[in-house]
Structure formats: structure tokens, C-alpha cells
Amino acid sequence: MLERHHLMILRAVKQEGSLTAAATQLCLTQPALTHAMRKLEQRLGTAIWNKEGRQLRLTQAGEYLLQTAERLLPQFEHAEDVVRQFAEGLRGTLRVGMECHPCYQWLLKVVSPYLKQWPDVDVDVRQKFQFGGIGALFGHEIDLLVTPDPLFRSGLHFEPVFDYEQVLVVADTHKLAAQSQVEPEQLAGETLITYPVEPERLDIFNRFLTPAGQSPRRHKQIETTDIMLQMVAAGRGVAALPRWLVVEYQNRLPIQPLRLGGKGVHKQIFLGSRVADSDVDYLNAFVNLARNPATNDGC
Amino acid sequence: MLERHHLMILRAVKQEGSLTAAATQLCLTQPALTHAMRKLEQRLGTAIWNKEGRQLRLTQAGEYLLQTAERLLPQFEHAEDVVRQFAEGLRGTLRVGMECHPCYQWLLKVVSPYLKQWPDVDVDVRQKFQFGGIGALFGHEIDLLVTPDPLFRSGLHFEPVFDYEQVLVVADTHKLAAQSQVEPEQLAGETLITYPVEPERLDIFNRFLTPAGQSPRRHKQIETTDIMLQMVAAGRGVAALPRWLVVEYQNRLPIQPLRLGGKGVHKQIFLGSRVADSDVDYLNAFVNLARNPATNDGC
DNA sequence: TTAAAGATGCTCGAACGCCATCACCTGATG
DNA sequence: CATCAGGTGATGGCGTTCGAGCATCTTTAA
Numbered sequence: 209m210l211e212r213h214h215l216m217i218l219r220a221v222k223q224e225g226s227l228t229a230a231a232t233q234l235c236l237t238q239p240a241l242t243h244a245m246r247k248l249e250q251r252l253g254t255a256i257w258n259k260e261g262r263q264l265r266l267t268q269a270g271e272y273l274l275q276t277a278e279r280l281l282p283q284f285e286h287a288e289d290v291v292r293q294f295a296e297g298l299r300g301t302l303r304v305g306m307e308c309h310p311c312y313q314w315l316l317k318v319v320s321p322y323l324k325q326w327p328d329v330d331v332d333v334r335q336k337f338q339f340g341g342i343g344a345l346f347g348h349e350i351d352l353l354v355t356p357d358p359l360f361r362s363g364l365h366f367e368p369v370f371d372y373e374q375v376l377v378v379a380d381t382h383k384l385a386a387q388s389q390v391e392p393e394q395l396a397g398e399t400l401i402t403y404p405v406e407p408e409r410l411d412i413f414n415r416f417l418t419p420a421g422q423s424p425r426r427h428k429q430i431e432t433t434d435i436m437l438q439m440v441a442a443g444r445g446v447a448a449l450p451r452w453l454v455v456e457y458q459n460r461l462p463i464q465p466l467r468l469g470g471k472g473v474h475k476q477i478f479l480g481s482r483v484a485d486s487d488v489d490y491l492n493a494f495v496n497l498a499r500n501p502a503t504n505d506g507c
Numbered sequence: 508m509l510e511r512h513h514l515m516i517l518r519a520v521k522q523e524g525s526l527t528a529a530a531t532q533l534c535l536t537q538p539a540l541t542h543a544m545r546k547l548e549q550r551l552g553t554a555i556w557n558k559e560g561r562q563l564r565l566t567q568a569g570e571y572l573l574q575t576a577e578r579l580l581p582q583f584e585h586a587e588d589v590v591r592q593f594a595e596g597l598r599g600t601l602r603v604g605m606e607c608h609p610c611y612q613w614l615l616k617v618v619s620p621y622l623k624q625w626p627d628v629d630v631d632v633r634q635k636f637q638f639g640g641i642g643a644l645f646g647h648e649i650d651l652l653v654t655p656d657p658l659f660r661s662g663l664h665f666e667p668v669f670d671y672e673q674v675l676v677v678a679d680t681h682k683l684a685a686q687s688q689v690e691p692e693q694l695a696g697e698t699l700i701t702y703p704v705e706p707e708r709l710d711i712f713n714r715f716l717t718p719a720g721q722s723p724r725r726h727k728q729i730e731t732t733d734i735m736l737q738m739v740a741a742g743r744g745v746a747a748l749p750r751w752l753v754v755e756y757q758n759r760l761p762i763q764p765l766r767l768g769g770k771g772v773h774k775q776i777f778l779g780s781r782v783a784d785s786d787v788d789y790l791n792a793f794v795n796l797a798r799n800p801a802t803n804d805g806c
Numbered sequence: 807t808t809a810a811a812g813a814t815g816c817t818c819g820a821a822c823g824c825c826a827t828c829a830c831c832t833g834a835t836g
Numbered sequence: 837c838a839t840c841a842g843g844t845g846a847t848g849g850c851g852t853t854c855g856a857g858c859a860t861c862t863t864t865a866a
Contacts, residue, residue: 239823244822252594268600538858542855
């Protein structure tokens with residue numbers, strides 16, 4: 209069978225001009241090359257080269273194999289190089305899963321400097337998982353999970369990366385806008401806009417309304433943060449979002465953040481990873497960057 | 508070192524889904540594959556796959572190598588296929604050398620059906636040789652030589668492929684046009700047009716004029732047959748060409764062929780080849796086709 | 807519990823590389 | 837012109853190495 213080995217001999221003979229010199233290049237002896245090529249010739253059923261005087265002349269088959277060698281050998285060498293980069297953790301694809309809708313804006317601030325530091329790492333962000341974010345981690349759909357709900361379980365590692373306060377957003381013109389905080393019963397007559405997620409997983413329900421036995425008059429679900437805040441600004445409802453996100457949008461939209469209850473609802477975002485990956489440099493680098501973002505804006 | 512062998516294992520495992528099945532496909536045993544890949548992993552310094560439950564999950568390095576395998580292995584297989592065709596004489600490049608200017612028209616008639624019969628053979632026609640046609644054959648510049656001057660010498664084989672008569676061509680209006688033959692002394696006052704070749708190698712000189720001690724009034728050299736015959740038709744000179752060629756041009760130009768002397772000058776064209784190539788099918792096929800052309804028009 | 811997957815360690819044999827030598831060509835040298 | 841020396845690839849024998857197989861173990865999933 210035609211092997212990489214044979215292609216290397218062909219290329220070396222081409223480069224060096226003789227079998228003996230090629231053998232030196234390959235750290236072998238001339239008989240080794242002669243034997244190898246002779247065996248190949250027998251298997252292929254054709255001569256690779258003919259001896260003419262003291263030099264070798266390639267047959268047409270030999271010419272063709274040489275072309276093949278010049279094309280394939282660099283690909284072998286490049287593949288070994290790339291794999292070495294994988295081995296050293298210098299290259300890879302980082303698939304980040306998101307289980308926290310408003311975190312997308314925060315993630316962008318981490319990804320951007322990260323891509324500069326790790327030019328050979330591709331970052332891929334995914335938001336839909338067949339068996340949830342944890343399942344996606346276990347199933348190797350993703351390598352990192354951005355989530356507010358850590359699950360401390362063997363095989364996984366969760367690291368808090370930033371704290372934020374969940375607040376209620378209302379339009380400037382809303383009757384609650386003058387208050388600095390809001391109580392559960394004040395939402396009884398409101399339309400609540402949330403991301404399309406089961407209510408049990410929304411903080412506004414399980415840490416604010418449900419404990420007080422309250423619920424909003426209506427519950428609307430909207431995918432994107434932009435549209436959601438447009439609706440709020442237009443007085444079509446209220447929403448619950450991180451304070452830093454609301455502050456950012458206040459430049460552009462007439463909206464106000466209100467503390468949820470007397471103490472506010474405080475949350476942590478975690479980055480989850482498989483412990484099996486704990487020695488992958490480019491992955492740890494992402495977690496570190498997320499914990500101490502270069503463009504830390506205090507949120 | 509990364510070998511074809513390893514790539515084949517990767518591809519087989521991908522196809523079959525397990526090491527054991529892959530081993531069957533490759534006519535090996537499961538431990539053989541395990542050992543081979545383990546060794547590769549040690550050399551590369553990274554895992555190719557991890558065992559998860561009873562199935563293997565490729566690492567990123569493994570994924571990359573698999574991609575490499577799917578790209579490179581078909582190229583190996585194709586190369587072996589092509590070389591097998593070379594071995595069986597089904598494929599090659601046939602470089603034909605020409606030492607006989609008017610033979611080009613004849614050659615086209617042979618090449619055209621040949622290319623249909625041998626779709627995987629490329630034909631290349633060359634007309635300039637540093638050390639002459641014979642030298643080009645010996646030096647592997649060409650594989651076949653079309654020549655009127657065979658040189659029977661060890662290592663070469665010449666085969667007569669067609670006979671023709673060399674005739675003088677004159678314009679219809681030429682004073683000699685009425686004759687059916689011409690004598691050497693009748694050219695003393697004429698302008699003779701020939702291809703740009705040394706006169707000693709031109710039949711009109713060495714088999715007609717020189718033996719009679721004659722020479723033309725002027726001698727012009729022109730490269731192409733077309734222009735040469737245009738000149739003749741215009742009464743600007745006479746030329747010596749194969750009869751069949753003149754007959755062909757008579758449809759388009761007012762020209763006449765005249766026998767050279769009482770018996771005419773009869774020539775043979777030979778195809779020369781290296782005896783070392785005597786078992787190359789596509790080369791023999793060309794010689795056979797040349798000897799019995801499909802479109803044999805009696806010349 | 808069982809069947810099936812991969813991992814492991816040992817053994818054996820084929821193949822691969824090296825050494826010594828041969829055969830051949832080429833160019834220098836008398 | 838004959839000879840010789842240096843360098844090429846070819847060849848055959850030998851030793852080592854590497855690789856494949858066998859038997860067995862571990863783990864997983866049905």
C-alpha cells in the first residue's frame with residue numbers, strides 16, 4: 209500500500225538528487241530506501257524510476273506519485289502542527305451555551321477581548337438545548353455554560369463570574385416610576401413581559417411574586433431584549449431584567465429600574481464547565497476573563 | 508508520525524461506530540487498533556478520543572484528524588488507481604516529436620481517432636529538439652519520433668508507417684504545369700520554396716537536384732505549409748511536398764503536382780520509439796493506428 | 807447477570823533497517 | 837587508450853524492532 213513513507217522518499221530523492229543523499233536527509237541508509245521503493249513497485253506493478261547511468265529517471269507513474277507527494281505531505285505536516293496546537297491548548301473551538309437571556313449583552317463584552325487574546329480559538333454561542341444546559345455540557349454539545357442556576361454535581365464545575373440585581377423596568381410615565389422600589393401586590397394589575405421560559409425558572413416569579421401569592425394580570429413572552437424594552441417604554445407592560453442592562457438602555461429609552469421589594473432580588477451568574485476540561489488552557493482563560501473583564505463597568 | 512494507517516482507523520471507526528467493527532472492516536483485531544492509536548496519542552501528546560460509557564467520543568484533535576482523513580484518504584486511493592492505470596498502460600502522456608514538416612497534417616489524422624480510443628492518454632506534439640529527434644528520444648524528451656530518416660541503432664525501434672511520393676508543386680499557370688514530370692535542369696531558373704531546414708536534409712536537393720549537379724535560381728524558406736502553397740499558387744516559386752498533401756490542397760488552390768524525374772522520388776515515414784517502451788500499450792496502439800489509419804485515404 | 811465494548815500485557819513473527827558487498831558508470835590520470 | 841578511483845544504486849544476510857494477535861480484565865448498559 210502506498211504510505212506516507214514512500215511519498216517522503218520520493219520527495220527527498222527529488223530534493224537531494226540521489227538515493228544516498230535522500231537517505232541522509234531521512235536519517236536512514238540507502239539500502240533502506242531501495243528496499244522500500246522496490247517493494248512498493250512490486251505492489252503497484254510498475255517501476256517508479258529507472259536507473260540511467262548514475263542517475264534515476266522517474267517513470268510517468270513516478271512523476272505522478274511525486275506530484276502526489278508534493279501535494280499530500282504538506283497536508284500531513286500541517287495536520288500534525290494543528291494537532292500539536294490542540295495538545296498545547298493553543299487552538300480549539302469554544303462552544304458557549306447560554307441559559308440566561310439577558311446575559312448575551314454581557315457575554316459579548318467578554319468574547320470580544322478573548323478573541324484578540326486567542327486568535328486560534330473559535331467561539332460559538334448556542335442558546336437552544338435539547339436536554340437543558342447541563343445536559344448540553346454533559347453531552348459535549350457545549351464546553352461552557354452561562355447560567356444563573358448552578359448544579360453542583362460531580363463532573364461539573366461552576367464558577368461565579370458576576371453578581372447583579374434583578375429589577376423591575378417600567379416606563380418613565382408609569383404610575384410606579386416615581387417609587388424606588390415595588391411590592392408584589394403592586395403588580396397585580398400589570399402586564400408582565402418575560403423571555404419565553406417556564407415561569408418557574410423566572411426570578412420575578414419564584415423569588416418575588418410566588419412567595420407573596422401574587423401574579424400579574426397578564427403574562428406576555430418576547431424573545432429579544434430590544435423589543436421587550438420598546439414595549440415597556442411604550443407603556444405596554446413591565447419587565448424584570450438585570451439593573452446594569454436597564455441602566456445601559458436608559459440612554460436611549462424612557463425607562464426606570466425599580467428595586468424588587470425591600471432588599472431587592474440579587475443574583476449570580478455562573479460559568480459551568482466539565483472538570484475533565486480543567487486543564488484546557490483556552491477554556492480556563494475564558495473563565496478568568498469572565499471573572500475579571502477588561503472592560504469592567506461595575507455591573 | 509501520523510500515518511495513512513492511523514487515518515484509516517479514524518475513518519473506519521467513524522463509519523462503523525466502534526473499534527471492534529472497524530477492526531473487522533480493516534481485517535485486523537480490536538487490540539491492534541487500540542495499540543496503534545494509543546501510540547499515536549503518545550507521539551502527538553494529546554488524546555484522539557475518550558471512552559464514554561461504551562462509546563468513543565472524539566476530542567477536538569480527533570475531529571480534526573478525522574476531517575484530515577476524509578480529505579486525504581480518497582487522494583491516496585485515487586493515486587493508487589491512477590498508478591495502476593499507468594502500470595496497465597491505460598494512461599499516460601504520449602509526447603510525439605516531428606522531424607518532417609509536412610507530416611503534421613498526416614499526424615492530425617492519426618491523433619484524432621487515437622484520442623477517442625485512449626481518453627486517458629494526453630498527446631503532446633513537439634517540433635524543436637536541442638540534440639535532434641533521435642537525441643530527444645534517447646533523452647526522454649519525446650516518446651515517439653515521426654521522421655523520414657530512421658537510424659537503426661540499439662535501443663531504438665523504427666517502424667515504417669506510410670509511403671508517399673515527393674512531388675514538385677507549381678501554379679496552374681506555371682510554364683511547367685502542363686508536364687506530368689520535371690527534370691532537374693528545368694528548375695535552374697526557378698525560385699524554390701522549402702521549410703527552414705538545412706538543404707542536405709531536403710529530398711529535393713539530395714535525391715534530385717544535387718545528384719544532377721543542379722540548383723535553383725533562388726531558395727526561400729517558409730515555415731508553414733499554408734503560406735508556402737499560397738506563394739506557389741501566386742506564381743512566386745515552386746515547392747516540393749508529398750503528393751497526398753498537394754492533392755488535398757488542389758481543391759482550394761490552383762496548383763499542380765509534377766513527378767520528380769522519370770521514376771519520382773518515393774519516401775517512407777517512420778515512427779521511432781525506445782525499445783524500453785515496447786510494452787507500453789498506449790504507445791503501441793498509436794503505432795498501429797498510424798500504420799493502418801482509420802481514415803486511410805490511400806496516401 | 808450477561809453481552810459487548812475497550813484496555814492491557816504477553817508472545818511471536820514479519821518486516822524493516824543496517825552492514826557488507828557487488829555491479830556499474832563516470833571522470834581523471836598515466 | 838587503458839586503467840583506476842570514487843560514487844552511484846542493487847543485493848543478500850542478519851539482527852532488531854515494531855506490530856498484530858491472543859487471552860484476559862474492566863466497565864457499561866440492557
